[in-house]
Each structure stands twice: as C-alpha cells, then as structure tokens.
Amino acid sequence: xxxxxxxxPIAAMAEKIRQYRALxxxxxxxxxxxxxxxxxxRPLTQKRLPALAxxxxxxxxxxxxxxxxxxxxxxxxxVTRKSWLWAHDEPCYWVVAKxxxxxxxxxxxxxxxxxxxxxxxxxxxxxKEIDQAMYHxxxxxxxxxxxxxxxxxxxxxxxxxxxxxxxxxRAMILAQWQKEGRAITEEPLIxxxxxxxxxxxESKKKTTGTxx
Numbered sequence: 001x002x003x004x005x006x007x008x009p010i011a012a013m014a015e016k017i018r019q020y021r022a023l024x025x026x027x028x029x030x031x032x033x034x035x036x037x038x039x040x041x042r043p044l045t046q047k048r049l050p051a052l053a054x055x056x057x058x059x060x061x062x063x064x065x066x067x068x069x070x071x072x073x074x075x076x077x078x079v080t081r082k083s084w085l086w087a088h089d090e091p092c093y094w095v096v097a098k099x100x101x102x103x104x105x106x107x108x109x110x111x112x113x114x115x116x117x118x119x120x121x122x123x124x125x126x127x128k129e130i131d132q133a134m135y136h137x138x139x140x141x142x143x144x145x146x147x148x149x150x151x152x153x154x155x156x157x158x159x160x161x162x163x164x165x166x167x168x169x170r171a172m173i174l175a176q177w178q179k180e181g182r183a184i185t186e187e188p189l190i191x192x193x194x195x196x197x198x199x200x201x202e203s204k205k206k207t208t209g210t211x212x
Contacts, residue, residue: 029112030105033062033134056082056136063133064101065109066140073099073113078146082137090120091152093141097127110134121152162189 031044037058040049049057060082067074074096084092094115101111113130116123141149165173165188173188 029102030110060136063138068109078141092119
C-alpha cells in the first residue's frame with residue numbers, strides 16, 4: 001500500500017511566496033541590457049561588449065528603441081536587421097504583432113516583442129517572440145517601402161539526383177566491372193533517390209521488427 005502524501009499547505013504557500021519574491025527581485029530588461037556608451041560596459045554585470053560591436057552600438061538601434069517612438073509601439077510595422085541585409089539577398093524581416101514594454105525604463109525603450117518571421121522569403125505562420133531584440137542592428141522599414149521590400153519571387157531549388165562515389169569505392173566498382181567483363185562506358189554514380197528509399201525501408205523494418 002502506497003504511503004499517503006501529507007498535505008503541507010503552509011510549506012506550499014511559503015514556497016510560492018519565495019518564488020514570487022525571486023521573480024520580483026529579478027533584474028528588469030532595462031537593468032540587464034543597459035549600456036554605458038563611453039566604456040561599452042553593462043553596468044549590472046560590468047561585462048564589456050566585443051570591440052567589433054562598438055560601432056553598431058553607437059550608430060544602430062535596439063528593437064524597442066525603434067518601437068517606443070511609434071504609435072502603439074509599432075504594432076503592424078515591419079522591422080529588419082542590418083546583418084540580414086548584408087548576408088541575404090532574399091527578404092528577411094519581422095512583422096510586429098505584440099509588444100510588452102518595460103515601463104520602469106526611462107524612455108520605455110526596453111521590453112519584449114512578438115511577431116511573424118519571414119526569413120529568406122519563407123514566412124512562418126506562428127507568432128513567436130522576437131529574439132535578440134537587445135542587439136544594436138535593428139532597422140525600421142519605411143511604410144511606403146514595405147510592399148517593395150517584401151516582394152520576392154522564389155527561385156526553384158536545384159535538386160541533385162546523382163553524386164560521384166568516393167575515390168576508393170569508385171576504384172573498387174570499376175575493378176569489379178572489369179572483372180565481370182563489363183564495358184566501362186559511364187562513370188559510376190550514387191543514385192540519391194534509390195539510396196533514400198532503401199534507407200527509409202530499412203528504418204521501417206527496424207521499427208516494425210520481425211513477427212514472432
């Protein structure tokens with residue numbers, strides 16, 4: 001017979017109070033991500049930004065620093081990142097759907113935001129939190145340029161069907177063909193479609209097992 005678990009309402013309430021106090025005493029975003037632009041250190045942790053980030057920290061903006069200047073904190077607007085503009089030809093952007101600002105910050109330029117991500121022309125249908133909002137490389141897409149910025153004609157992806165064998169395996173196959181007296185008129189290649197099908201068949205056999 002299992003031992004009955006004792007109910008300890010006072011201990012449970014004390015644990016909830018401890019969790020609430022720890023949550024309340026946790027440093028806010030405005031404290032965690034505050035930056036001294038002269039020393040390039042965060043006052044809370046005294047950690048210094050990498051030297052490569054100094055230029056962007058002085059010239060670019062954080063996400064909430066852009067959104068706090070707009071009506072309704074920029075809900076419905078399109079934002080992108082400098083690093084995306086440099087790295088990808090396809091459009092990469094967030095459409096802001098929800099913002100929770102840190103109202104204890106002096107200019108309310110800290111907090112969290114949620115939206116819909118389009119990365120390299122592919123749009124996700126699920127709303128999620130915008131990550132790396134504290135980075136200094138966010139840019140607002142002007143409203144009159146949004147339609148042009150979002151235009152994208154997807155290029156059909158090239159699928160590779162055949163690949164060459166590794167040198168040793170190729171030499172073994174050619175030697176086998178020569179032994180069999182087969183005329184070598186073509187290069188031995190791996191058929192990826194057949195290889196994938198056989199791998200799938202083997203995995204199905206492993207999952208189903210053999211009947212006893």
